[in-house]
Every structure is written in structure tokens, then in C-alpha cells.
Amino acid sequence: MTNDRVKPLPARDSDAYLRRLGERVRVLRSQRGMTRKALAQHARVSERYLAQMEIGKGNCSIVLLRRIARAIGLPVTQLVHDGPEPPLDLVLLSQFLERLSPAELADARALLSERFREPEPADRNRRIALIGLRGGGKSTLGKLLAERLGIPFIELDREIERRSGASLSELFDMFGQETFRRAEREAFDAILREHPQFVMATSGSIVTDPGTLERLLASCMTVWVRAEPEEHMRRVMAQGDMRPMANSARSMQDLVSILKSREPLYAKAEVVLTTTGKSPEQNLGELLRQIAVPDNRMRARSA
Numbered sequence: 001m002t003n004d005r006v007k008p009l010p011a012r013d014s015d016a017y018l019r020r021l022g023e024r025v026r027v028l029r030s031q032r033g034m035t036r037k038a039l040a041q042h043a044r045v046s047e048r049y050l051a052q053m054e055i056g057k058g059n060c061s062i063v064l065l066r067r068i069a070r071a072i073g074l075p076v077t078q079l080v081h082d083g084p085e086p087p088l089d090l091v092l093l094s095q096f097l098e099r100l101s102p103a104e105l106a107d108a109r110a111l112l113s114e115r116f117r118e119p120e121p122a123d124r125n126r127r128i129a130l131i132g133l134r135g136g137g138k139s140t141l142g143k144l145l146a147e148r149l150g151i152p153f154i155e156l157d158r159e160i161e162r163r164s165g166a167s168l169s170e171l172f173d174m175f176g177q178e179t180f181r182r183a184e185r186e187a188f189d190a191i192l193r194e195h196p197q198f199v200m201a202t203s204g205s206i207v208t209d210p211g212t213l214e215r216l217l218a219s220c221m222t223v224w225v226r227a228e229p230e231e232h233m234r235r236v237m238a239q240g241d242m243r244p245m246a247n248s249a250r251s252m253q254d255l256v257s258i259l260k261s262r263e264p265l266y267a268k269a270e271v272v273l274t275t276t277g278k279s280p281e282q283n284l285g286e287l288l289r290q291i292a293v294p295d296n297r298m299r300a301r302s303a
């Protein structure tokens with residue numbers, strides 16, 4: 001690295017985490033009026049082991065943690081969660097939401113985002129984010145759309161590189177996924193603050209970070225720019241850089257599996273556009289019909 005703008009996250013403080021975990025087990029046990037002896041019996045661990053764990057001295061296996069969680073009567077996820085204790089209302093809300101069917105959940109999310117929407121829907125429709133796997137045509141279509149609407153075109157990958165002072169390869173290979181996701185979120189938030197309107201070609205994996213995905217869906221009109229797997233592959237190969245697939249004989253298998261695993265996430269977009277077999281101009285026409293946003297240039301001409 002030739003600059004110091006991107007710093008790796010500080011080494012994880014495992015001792016502090018183990019102490020928090022132990023303290024959580026102690027508090028949850030005592031909330032339930034369980035003696036250490038009773039919990040040890042139900043979880044099938046020795047009382048001495050549990051005592052050590054409660055003072056942060058036990059780095060126990062996941063299977064053992066699951067037994068302790070079950071004996072307390074909670075899912076293991078609530079025991080191992082990292083970070084501060086969630087507010088009680090958040091815990092109660094997630095319990096409530098867990099009772100809903102997938103269709104009711106979609107309704108609940110729409111109702112909540114309508115009630116707490118930020119920014120106003122009018123602003124949201126002037127921020128268009130193109131999402132999808134590499135080679136779908138986000139950049140090609142994004143440039144054409146921005147030009148047609150007379151608003152800025154933004155490449156999120158380039159903004160991440162510019163703002164972090166590191167190339168994508170440096171970010172991924174030297175600093176890892178966590179640093180890239182943080183740089184991506186910072187760049188995205190900065191763009192939202194600085195630009196009231198834009199067309200953005202997002203990074204292909206932006207949908208994999210739940211926090212950023214939620215922000216993206218709430219703040220932008222989203223369009224999934226997709227193609228058939230063979231077409232994605234053909235276009236990516238022509239560009240030379242195979243990321244996120246491996247540059248190997250397995251590339252096509254990797255692509256299909258990445259696409260399949262991301263499909264439910266990309267499918268959260270409001271508009272889906274398949275670009276296979278159509279020229280960029282045809283795709284632009286179809287997208288304009290689907291999104292029906294006010295065309296600034298046309299408005300300027302008719303004024």
C-alpha cells in the first residue's frame with residue numbers, strides 16, 4: 001500500500017469477547033433463576049467449566065455453546081452475538097416478526113419503511129441504482145440512462161477506490177472482505193449525502209451486506225440488470241478480469257453458483273431488466289418505460 005487511508009480493522013479482542021460472552025451467560029442464567037449447578041447439569045458440562053466460562057476463561061466449542069443456549073432456552077445466535085446488547089424493543093420486534101409468513105413479512109417491511117422513509121419518495125425516484133452480477137450491463141446502461149435523464153452517472157467501484165485510496169484488488173486481497181464492505185458503505189453514504197440525484201452502477205456484491213442492502217433499497221430506486229449466465233460469462237471474459245469468479249476451468253460453475261446464491265437478494269429490486277439479446281439502446285428504452293421517471297432534459301427543453 002502506498003498510502004494510509006485504508007487501515008485494517010484492529011485485531012479482534014478475543015479476550016474481551018470471551019468475557020462479554022461469559023457475562024451474558026451469567027446474566028441470562030440468573031434472569032431465569034438458574035443456579036450454576038442447574039445450568040451445568042442441563043447443558044451436560046461440569047460446573048467448574050461453566051464457572052470458568054462465566055469469567056471469560058472458556059473458549060468452548062460451538063456444539064457445547066449450543067447445549068448451553070438450549071439449556072437456557074435461547075437460540076445460540078443470541079448467546080454468541082458480538083457487539084452491545086440489543087435494545088429490548090428490537091428483541092420484542094424480531095420475536096413479533098418471526099411469527100409472520102414470508103408474504104406478511106414483505107408487507108411489514110413495506111409498512112415500516114413507508115412510515116419511517118428517509119429521504120422522501122420524490123428524492124428516492126431521482127436516485128437510480130443498478131444492481132446485478134458482473135457483465136449484466138450496469139455500466140453500459142447506467143451511462144446511457146444518466147445521459148438521457150441529464151443527471152450524474154456514478155460507478156460505485158471507482159468511488160470506493162477513489163475515497164479509500166486503494167484499488168479493488170488491494171482492498172480484497174490485502175485487507176479482506178470486511179474492509180471492502182466498510183469502504184463500500186462509506187462511499188455509498190457519502191454519495192447519498194453529496195448527490196440529490198444520480199444513476200449509479202453499484203458493485204456486484206453490494207447486496208450481500210444486509211445493512212448496505214437495506215440502505216440501498218430505502219434510498220434508491222433499484223433496478224436488477226441481469227442476463228443469462230452464459231451471457232454474463234461471455235461479457236466478463238471479454239473484459240479480462242474474472243472477479244468474483246476464479247480464473248480457472250471452474251469459472252462457469254462459480255458464476256452459476258454465485259448468481260444462484262445472490263438471486264433472492266438481487267430480486268429485491270423494484271425493476272428487473274434482462275439485457276440478453278437486446279442492444280444497449282433497446283435496454284434503455286425498456287428501462288425508461290418501466291421506471292417512468294421525469295426526464296430532466298426533456299423538461300428543460302419544454303420549459
Ligand SMILES: Nc1ncnc2c1ncn2[C@@H]1O[C@H](COP(=O)(O)OP(=O)(O)OP(=O)(O)O)[C@@H](O)[C@H]1O
Nearest residue numbers: 133134135136137138139140204235275278279280
Ligand atoms: N445489451 C448488451 N448487449 C451486448 N453486450 C453488452 C450489452 N450491455 C453491455 N454489454 C457489454 O458487456 C460488457 C459488460 O457490460 P458492463 O460493463 O456494462 O456490465 P457491468 O454490469 O457494469 O459489469 P461489471 O460489474 O463488471 O462492471 C461490456 O463489454 C459491454 O460493452
Ligand SMILES: O=C(O)C1=C[C@@H](O)[C@@H](O)[C@H](O)C1
Nearest residue numbers: 134157202203204205243244
Ligand atoms: O460481484 C462481485 O463480487 C464483485 C463485483 C465488482 O463490482 C467488484 O465490486 C468486486 O470485484 C466484487
Ligand SMILES: [Mg+2]
Nearest residue numbers: 138139140201
Ligand atoms: Mg460496470
